[in-house]
Amino acid sequence: MRTELTDTTSSKVDRALLAARRAIGSPTMGLVLTLVVVTDEENAYDAVRAASEASREHPCRIIAVIKRTSRGPYKLRQTRLDAELRVGSDAGSGEIVLLRLHGALIEQAGPVVLPLLVPDAPVVAWWPVDAPADPARDSLGALAQRRITDAGSAADPVAALDERAAAYAPGDTDLAWTRLTPWRALLAAALDQKPLPVTGATVESEGENASAELLARWLEDRLGVAVTRVTTEGPVITRVRLETTGGEIRVDRPEGALATLILPGRPDRKVALKIRSGAELIAEELRRLDADEVYGSALRRRPLQTALSA
Structure with missing residues (x-):
C-alpha cells in the first residue's frame, strides 16, 4: 500500500502510517530498529532499494530523508515537506517513509524525523553519499546509536577517511571498512x-x-x-x-x-x-x-x- 502526502507535517505522516497499517490489517509493529537514509534525489532509488533488501534480515522502518535543492536565491525557495509511505507488500519486511525536504526545512531534518522513529528501538543513520564532516554532531546523526558513512563515494576517499578520523565518535563506521x-x-x-x-x-x-x-x-x-x-x-x-x-x-x-x-x-x-x-x-x-x-x-x-x- 502506498500513500502520498504533499506539503505535510511529521505528525500527519505519523497518523497516515497508523492508518495505512490498520488498512492492511496490521495495526501493531514488529520492527527492530529505524534506519534513517540521508541522500539526494539522484541516489535515493539505489539507497532505498539496498535498505529494503537489508530489511529482510532486519525488519525496520526505513526513513529516507531526500534533500531537494532548488536553484535561485535561498530565501525564495519554497519550504515544504512531501512524503510517500509504503507499507505491506510495497515495503518488504518493514515500512518505508520517503521524506522530501525543500527549502529551509533541509537544515531542520532532525526535528522532522524525530516523531517518526520507532518507539524504544535503536536508530541507525546512513549517508550513502555526501556525509557530514562530523556525523555524531549532525542533527540526524545525533539521533542514532550507529552512524554509517561511505568514504568510497567521496571525491577524495583517503582524505574522507582522514576527516572521519578527526571527528570519530563511538558508533561511527564506514562501508569502506565493511567491505574488508x-x-x-x-x-x-x-x-x-x-x-x-x-x-x-x-x-x-x-x-x-x-x-x-x-x-x-x-x-x-x-x-x-x-x-x-x-x-x-x-x-x-x-x-x-x-x-x-x-x-x-x-x-x-x-x-x-x-x-x-x-x-x-x-x-x-x-x-x-x-x-x-x-x-x-x-x-x-x-x-x-x-x-x-x-x-x-x-x-x-x-x-x-x-x-x-x-
Missing part, C-alpha cells in the same frame, strides 16, 4: 594456520581506494609493522602480502569472485572473496549496534609507509 570483512577474516585465518612473526606487509589496489587504505592501517595497527601501498590497475584490492620469518603469505585476487591463498609450505587454495552488494554491506552493519573499537583504532592509525606504483 572477508579480507580481514581470511588474513586472520591465514596467520592462525601459520603463526609466524610478521616483519612487513604490502597492500596492492587501484589508486585512491578507501578500503585498501583502511586495510593497510588495520594491518599496521594490529601487527605493528610498516605497510607498503602499491597502486595497480585494480579492480579494488588485488593482492595482500605478509612477509614472515618463514616465508610470504599472499592473497591474490586479480579479478572476479575467487582469490588464491598462498601459504609457505602448503598447496595454493582457492577461496571465495567476492565484491558484495550495498544491501549485503548494510545488512552486515545492522547486525551490531555497539561501537566498533577495531575500526576506530585502524581509522586513526597514521600511515607508516608511503604509496608506490606498480
Whole structure:
C-alpha cells in the first residue's frame, strides 16, 4: 500500500502510517530498529532499494530523508515537506517513509524525523553519499546509536577517511571498512594456520581506494609493522602480502569472485572473496549496534609507509 502526502507535517505522516497499517490489517509493529537514509534525489532509488533488501534480515522502518535543492536565491525557495509511505507488500519486511525536504526545512531534518522513529528501538543513520564532516554532531546523526558513512563515494576517499578520523565518535563506521570483512577474516585465518612473526606487509589496489587504505592501517595497527601501498590497475584490492620469518603469505585476487591463498609450505587454495552488494554491506552493519573499537583504532592509525606504483 502506498500513500502520498504533499506539503505535510511529521505528525500527519505519523497518523497516515497508523492508518495505512490498520488498512492492511496490521495495526501493531514488529520492527527492530529505524534506519534513517540521508541522500539526494539522484541516489535515493539505489539507497532505498539496498535498505529494503537489508530489511529482510532486519525488519525496520526505513526513513529516507531526500534533500531537494532548488536553484535561485535561498530565501525564495519554497519550504515544504512531501512524503510517500509504503507499507505491506510495497515495503518488504518493514515500512518505508520517503521524506522530501525543500527549502529551509533541509537544515531542520532532525526535528522532522524525530516523531517518526520507532518507539524504544535503536536508530541507525546512513549517508550513502555526501556525509557530514562530523556525523555524531549532525542533527540526524545525533539521533542514532550507529552512524554509517561511505568514504568510497567521496571525491577524495583517503582524505574522507582522514576527516572521519578527526571527528570519530563511538558508533561511527564506514562501508569502506565493511567491505574488508572477508579480507580481514581470511588474513586472520591465514596467520592462525601459520603463526609466524610478521616483519612487513604490502597492500596492492587501484589508486585512491578507501578500503585498501583502511586495510593497510588495520594491518599496521594490529601487527605493528610498516605497510607498503602499491597502486595497480585494480579492480579494488588485488593482492595482500605478509612477509614472515618463514616465508610470504599472499592473497591474490586479480579479478572476479575467487582469490588464491598462498601459504609457505602448503598447496595454493582457492577461496571465495567476492565484491558484495550495498544491501549485503548494510545488512552486515545492522547486525551490531555497539561501537566498533577495531575500526576506530585502524581509522586513526597514521600511515607508516608511503604509496608506490606498480
